[in-house]
Amino acid sequence: MSDPILVLSGVSKTYKNGFEALKSVDLSIRRGEIFALLGPNGAGKTTLISAVCGIVSFTGGTITVGGHDNRRDYKAARAMIGLVPQELTTDAFETVWDTVSFTRGLFGKSRDDAVVERVLRDLSLWEKKDSKIMTLSGGMKRRVLIAKALAHEPELLFLDEPTAGVDVALRRDMWEVVRRLRENGTTIILTTHYIEEAEEMADRVGVIARGELLLVEEKARLMEKLGHKELILTLDAPLSSLPPALADRGLQLAADGATLVHTYDTNAPRTGIATLVGDLAREGIRIRDLETRQSSLEDIFVGLVADKNQPAEEARP
Amino acid sequence: MNLAAVWAIYVFEMNRWRRTILQSIVSPVISTSLYFVVFGAAIGSRIPEVEGVSYGAFIVPGLVMLSLLQQSLSNASFGIYFPRFSGTIYEILSAPVSPFEIVAGYVGAAATKSVILGAIILLTAALFVDLRIQHPLVMLLFLVLTAVTFSMFGFVIGIWADGFEKLQLVPLLIVTPLAFLGGAFYSIRMLPEFWQDVSLLNPVVYLISGFRWSFFGQADVSVTTSLVMTFVFLGLCLAAVVAIFRTGWRLKS
Numbered sequence: 001m002s003d004p005i006l007v008l009s010g011v012s013k014t015y016k017n018g019f020e021a022l023k024s025v026d027l028s029i030r031r032g033e034i035f036a037l038l039g040p041n042g043a044g045k046t047t048l049i050s051a052v053c054g055i056v057s058f059t060g061g062t063i064t065v066g067g068h069d070n071r072r073d074y075k076a077a078r079a080m081i082g083l084v085p086q087e088l089t090t091d092a093f094e095t096v097w098d099t100v101s102f103t104r105g106l107f108g109k110s111r112d113d114a115v116v117e118r119v120l121r122d123l124s125l126w127e128k129k130d131s132k133i134m135t136l137s138g139g140m141k142r143r144v145l146i147a148k149a150l151a152h153e154p155e156l157l158f159l160d161e162p163t164a165g166v167d168v169a170l171r172r173d174m175w176e177v178v179r180r181l182r183e184n185g186t187t188i189i190l191t192t193h194y195i196e197e198a199e200e201m202a203d204r205v206g207v208i209a210r211g212e213l214l215l216v217e218e219k220a221r222l223m224e225k226l227g228h229k230e231l232i233l234t235l236d237a238p239l240s241s242l243p244p245a246l247a248d249r250g251l252q253l254a255a256d257g258a259t260l261v262h263t264y265d266t267n268a269p270r271t272g273i274a275t276l277v278g279d280l281a282r283e284g285i286r287i288r289d290l291e292t293r294q295s296s297l298e299d300i301f302v303g304l305v306a307d308k309n310q311p312a313e314e315a316r317p
Numbered sequence: 318m319n320l321a322a323v324w325a326i327y328v329f330e331m332n333r334w335r336r337t338i339l340q341s342i343v344s345p346v347i348s349t350s351l352y353f354v355v356f357g358a359a360i361g362s363r364i365p366e367v368e369g370v371s372y373g374a375f376i377v378p379g380l381v382m383l384s385l386l387q388q389s390l391s392n393a394s395f396g397i398y399f400p401r402f403s404g405t406i407y408e409i410l411s412a413p414v415s416p417f418e419i420v421a422g423y424v425g426a427a428a429t430k431s432v433i434l435g436a437i438i439l440l441t442a443a444l445f446v447d448l449r450i451q452h453p454l455v456m457l458l459f460l461v462l463t464a465v466t467f468s469m470f471g472f473v474i475g476i477w478a479d480g481f482e483k484l485q486l487v488p489l490l491i492v493t494p495l496a497f498l499g500g501a502f503y504s505i506r507m508l509p510e511f512w513q514d515v516s517l518l519n520p521v522v523y524l525i526s527g528f529r530w531s532f533f534g535q536a537d538v539s540v541t542t543s544l545v546m547t548f549v550f551l552g553l554c555l556a557a558v559v560a561i562f563r564t565g566w567r568l569k570s
């Protein structure tokens with residue numbers, strides 16, 4: 001396993017108004033992975049990214065990018081990073097081509113029209129290359145921001161809530177670009193509060209709330225570890241109520257009496273499925289169909305954040 | 318040294334200027350012409366020679382300086398204030414550029430525009446008066462030094478300002494009055510002695526005086542003093558810029 005591309009050790013950030021937005025965050029990102037940072041509004045996702053990129057100063061800890069300390073050796077560190085910010089902040093009067101070329105230059109890369117052209121084509125922006133940015137729709141502006149972030153061929157790409165308020169076509173294009181980048185070895189860190197996004201794309205997931213990184217886990221393992229499964233039994237004949245022998249088993253009977261739902265922990269030594277099926281047969285309940293359902297990241301996430309029994313901070317004032 | 322970045326910022330700023338070239342060039346040319354009509358022709362015809370040159374020619378260096386100061390300030394302050402205002406500053410902050418490179422790009426572009434403008438005003442002036450420049454190299458030196466100094470001053474204002482009004486505040490309330498009182502239209506020596514001494518506290522006096530010396534070979538204060546003072550202001554502005562980046566003042570939260 002090669003060195004991690006990004007390491008945060010004990011990173012904390014207190015804003016000038018005294019608000020503690022990051023509380024000693026430790027995180028290590030592997031080269032080439034897609035990492036989803038999942039958390040509610042105000043959790044500190046943007047603050048974390050901004051600290052890595054040098055947009056906000058942080059008050060404690062260290063950050064290294066590709067082995068370069070992002071304060072002492074900020075040039076080498078930043079040159080590796082591309083950032084698509086959360087807010088749609090673009091120039092207005094510049095053309096798409098100019099603004100993308102500008103970023104490339106800013107990141108110290110010599111002019112290369114072929115690279116800029118490829119990036120623009122990948123993002124379906126080629127036809128708009130001579131348009132002024134202010135004439136573009138919101139979705140197109142977001143594409144421009146992505147193009148800017150890719151213009152200097154970064155090794156580490158941050159996508160801060162990339163699909164918030166984005167249409168289907170852009171989502172599709174974006175994931176296509178992300179897939180291609182990953183194939184080329186680019187590391188991608190995306191933040192989101194949409195669970196599906198993390199579920200769909202990520203190799204690993206980190207959950208952050210109130211400035212604390214609550215856990216970091218392989219996506220598959222996370223779902224296994226924290227996941228509960230539901231066994232859904234469709235009955236041959238509806239029941240009016242659960243037989244007394246089956247009470248206290250965590251079974252739920254649907255309102256129409258035709259389905260039984262058994263929730264179990266996939267990690268438990270016994271799932272109780274075998275005994276349940278036996279007991280049902282003994283009661284003379286016949287099963288027509290059955291399916292199991294894995295709980296989604298959303299359920300896991302809601303569970304984790306709720307565990308901290310404090311309401312999550314809402315978006316900044 | 319990230320030269321590509323310096324160049325990118327420089328080109329970006331020059332393009333911004335090109336898009337509004339008409340108002341960037343035409344309005345100073347018109348206002349300069351008006352000054353000549355009013356002060357040079359209408360009033361100046363009643364004023365005898367000042368320090369051995371016609372009044373019309375006498376005010377040329379002051380007029381150029383006046384425009385130079387105003388344009389350097391407004392160009393450079395707007396150049397850095399606008400990205401802060403619109404949020405696009407994130408890109409500059411996250412790029413592998415040193416403070417020096419950022420300043421070189423923004424201040425370099427603002428100073429270039431000012432020098433071009435100064436040259437255009439000189440050419441305009443030449444249409445109205447018989448203009449002779451005794452020390453063209455010294456003139457160029459003052460032109461460039463002043464443009465750089467006040468572009469840097471403008472950069473500081475652009476970082477300090479947290480609204481468009483504040484952007485106008487310093488040029489309007491401080492620099493323009495100082496320029497008018499600094500001998501743009503008269504020689505300090507025409508004042509009563511007390512006010513001569515007071516005037517010497519005005520930094521712009523040294524800029525105008527040195528610049529005027531390069532034209533006519535004489536001025537209110539010695540050219541050496543002017544040059545030294547110009548470098549002092551340059552140093553002060555530089556120190557302010559360094560302090561800003563050291564502390565991240567108003568740039569990073």
Ligand SMILES: Nc1ncnc2c1ncn2[C@@H]1O[C@H](COP(=O)(O)OP(=O)(O)O)[C@@H](O)[C@H]1O
Binds near residue numbers: 019021041
């Ligand atoms: N400049 C700032 N000054 C003070 N507090 C801030 C500032 N920026 C963000 N915050 C606060 O820090 C917390 C985390 O914000 P942010 O990182 O934007 O969260 P997220 O991106 O996860 O929604 C929020 O409570 C927000 O109000």
Ligand SMILES: [Mg+2]
Binds near residue numbers: 047086160161
């Ligand atoms: Mg955010």
